[in-house]
Amino acid sequence: MSNQLLDKSHFKLYANCIPVKGASRSIICDIQRGRYNFITNDLYEILSEQSDLSINDIFSFYGAENKEILEEYFHFLSSEEYIFFCEFEELGLFPKLDLHWESPSIITNAIIDVGIDSNHNFPDIFIQLEDLGCKALQLRFFTETTLNEVSEILAFTESSSITSLEVIIPYPIKVTTKQEYISFASSNLRLSLVIFHSAPQNSVLENESLPCTYILFTEDQINDEYHCGVISKSYFTLNIESFSEAQLFNSCLNRKISIDKSGNIKNCPSMSLSYGNIKFQTLKEVIRMKEFKKVWSINKNQINICKDCEFRYICTDCRAFISTIDVLSKPAKCNYNPYLETWEEK
């Protein structure tokens, strides 16, 4: 490392390694390799404010007493491949990543809930979603259903633009063999995730034949729309698409549409506000309403506490369960404190 330091006069962050400053610490988001790492706010300053200075200038700026720390910083940054060493003339050749986000789809993702009294016209709904360019669809079944019944519904997506399907179903009452689970999951190649809720125990179905489909069992009873909105490290997403979308848009609700178990058209099934019912309104009619789209652009730079959090561009959001009546308050089911750097037990 020290050889490289002597070799080249400057350094540059790779454009897809982006530092994000929090209230008390920062992270580097490696949105190419899908990882993040903690850094101090001091190092954040060096990476954002002093990135045009030569390495020598940075060392002399901080003085001899900080030499060791700086060496440690640079060693860390280069061994993680967050930076490369270069000459002054090369700095201008490497622009920052343009983080604007756009999509050809009017709706990118949708949730449809199915309860005991639901009477959704699936073929018609799927045609409407197709027309909106929807790519990802989640179907949640709160009450008993059979794999056959679900398969038949999914079959209506066969020639649609939907590329990713997630299904949440109650654990079958009827004894089901591993082979039956696998043949269900392989009946539709768009299925990327199948979760069986209210299962006897948490587990993952091992299956080598379907490398692109995850089949999970969870003890959680997902029997209504209140089982959502949890903010956790395990839901962090690090890729260029979600990172750029999170800059200006809501990381859960942007371009989402939902139909709750009663047919109400909402931003999210857990939210109380309905903009119509699928029996009487089309999805398009609802999307035309300005009010409906308002939540799409509530981003983490505006949300209280989240705006001080180092995880703000990799985290999910929830506007259904929020901590106060203020629409810009922090998600209620988040227990991270960015000022103390702690995840509190609740």
Place this chain on the structure above:
Amino acid sequence: MTVVIISTDGDQSTYNVIDWLHHFKIKVHLIDDKNRLHVNSVQLSKNNHLRFEYDNKKIDLMEIHSFWHRRGNISIAFPAIKYLEDFDFEKQFVKHLDQEQRKLKEYFNFEFRQKKHLGNIFQTDINKLIVLEKAQRLGIAIPDTLITSNKEELLNFKSKYQSIICKPLSDGLMAHDLEIGIITYYTNIISDDNLKILNNTFTVSLFQEKIEKKYELRIFFIDGDFYTMAIFSQEDTKTSVDFRKYNYVKPNRTVPYNLPVSVKDMLKVLMRELNLNTGSIDMAVTLKNDYVFFEINPIGQFGMTSYPCNYYLEKKIANYLSN
């Protein structure tokens, strides 16, 4: 407004562009290699009128605004004739039908290219050697290149450079065999061991000096604009010779890059000479900061440049086709 796209079945980049065309409310006729084109009528008169059918959809050339040849080829329906090898007449006849099809295809391409178009159906298989020579004539640096079947000549060539590579004159080879697995042949370094087992003469092959590169450049060109990505492949021995030998655990860093205007100007001339208005250009920046040109792929995968650099090239292509 209607756009005709020629592509291959399952090409994701094609679908991504079509999503944008739909977004712009533009009608798309996708001609992939699943079916054959049925020509209904071609009127060669003052107002040429070409009508054909694809996948049971009637298409009238007059209604087509623009045309994109993404990849693949069109095949026009001609009667399928089974022939017996022994009957020379039938063999000749099939050959003749191929020629008939070829001429009609040429005419289609000619007509398409009167419209706003992207890509050239008869230029997908460009010749690496001609491209290298043209590039060099325009003052673009290329690696020292030798085509030989003679060991002695190769040894002399190798002694001039620290390291040399061998690459196909045509495209890379990828062969599947259930017993053996997948065999690929891209670009390889010629080691001393390789040379030892070589006969005095061998199949004529392409050799180049190995360029010591700081980073590779993958440049997507469309209608005069350049979108460049730098690939830091040198740190990784697996990919330092050929970027396509991916390292999935720790992929090479791929970041946007500002190509100097002087390089852009030379490349613009080269593309014009090759009659290409789009393509992916491979270059590298050497340790001495020289820009060395390797090759052009007229139907290159722009998705692999678009996504990491957030360039939205799919939208730019759709924009070009719809304006």
